[in-house]
Amino acid sequence: MKHQGKHPGGNLTSRMEFVLLGFAEVPQLQWFLFGLFFVIYMITLLGNGTILVITKVEPALQMPMYFFLGNFSFLEICYVSVTLPRMLVNLGTQRRTISLVACATQMCFILVLGATECFLLAVMAYDRYVAICNPLQYPLVMNHKVYIQLVVASWISGIPVQVGLTFQIFSLSFCASNVINHFFCDISPILKLACGETFTIELMVYVAAVLFVSDPFLLILISYIKIISTVLKLPSATSRAKAFSTCSSHLTVVVLFFGSAIITYLRPEASHSAATDKVLSLFYTVVTPMFNPIIYSLRNKDVIMALRKLLGK
Template structure:
């Protein structure tokens, strides 16, 4: 299927009706294969993160601040990946990446606010680990259920008003005739590249917002881990040090992958942007991290594995009893 361009002339510029996401159309022979791969990935993300979210809610042994935030993070990953992957799957199936001007703005808005929420929740998780390791005696007092709920609520709601102005400014800018983006979803850098004229204000606005929602949380996490590692190294027992490190390693892996790829994409000046590289770096924080989340937090966490085993065993037994009763009736 060939994507058609539907734009309207407006003076020296073009009034865009839609954009065309090139996505992975540069490898047309692999469209079917990529559709199958991304479909499997999407199903795995939904099932894996749903299981983690469920067991953190139903298993009493996981009713602690750390697993409360892991459950929030897993639910967030489901929302986050659902902003981009279903659209990518539809484009691969149709072999066409047309997306309307409004749909592009809406997708970008929810992608950005959920990305910001991920930054905030990762920061809250780092704070939880900091208190647990550096102040273990008063940990239950500080990280009480009320504070956990307040932190989670702040993480989920703070990002909503942040991007209203930036997206309004971006999408009210004059666009050149070119409406093709070498990307698989509506992200800030490829849209800015389509803007005609001076984009200095747009780039500065992007950097300021990124500094607020990416750099500050990243620095807070960095400071937390400097203090955490310093405290762990002072522990007299090698077993204690290993146990303390193991409670932080999963979170640290996710932080490195998410912030590393995000900083490369959003803090690179427009003049040095390679849209092809941006597209592949974006795969890390939009798709691969939600894939790694259930793997990292299950395979590297004995408590989660035990809870998952009990949860699956319970449902298998329940399913067996239900099928046996239905066969007797």
């Protein structure tokens, strides 16, 4: 974290717009990147949209596990739509400016949706824990009212803190440069443009990261320790394989998302670099949402059967 304030050569100014540098350092690849990210966006919308539809219309998937999965797919559509359309416009038109209000709005949505994803993944882990460790109590513990409340809480819990954090960040004055060396309005590259002392804001960011990333990850870790302990005690190898198969998709997504998010937001400030931040951000904002439907489809027999029925119709 930076303890020293920044002292620009000119007067402090409140910027009304920024420039998203994106991938301007590779001008020869602009149209290739446009095509690549366009294809990724279409795959993400189609894949997650399909999962969302089948979890709503397929009778065999009307249970809490797939209700959570449907919400997760909708979340991924929202999440990727906050960054990729703007990136595609910047790559296609080479106009990289973004207003201060639009930049703040983008950051706020990314933070809120990111918090929702962390909580929703924790809720999904808790659902698997109850189903495997307390199967007889599952219908009582995970009744309709409870799983609706868990999903609603996942969507709204991060809003007050993340909106407040965004407001604090954009209440800062910014220095002479208004160039954001990133493809979206992320916290670290924005704070690098701020004038004066930013230690307090960076401390708030770190606390928020612990609250919305580390705590849900810890809950997931505890759930899976108990799940693995229970599964290993099952007498039948078939039962153990079936139990693990219901968790493997979710566990893969958890590793992909939390791995990149924790490295991005909780590693020391001294180890931050623009290139590394871009790669890590691409991973959890673009790549992971694209692979989630594939991961859940390939590792879940119920989803595969529902897809076959939908395609057959």
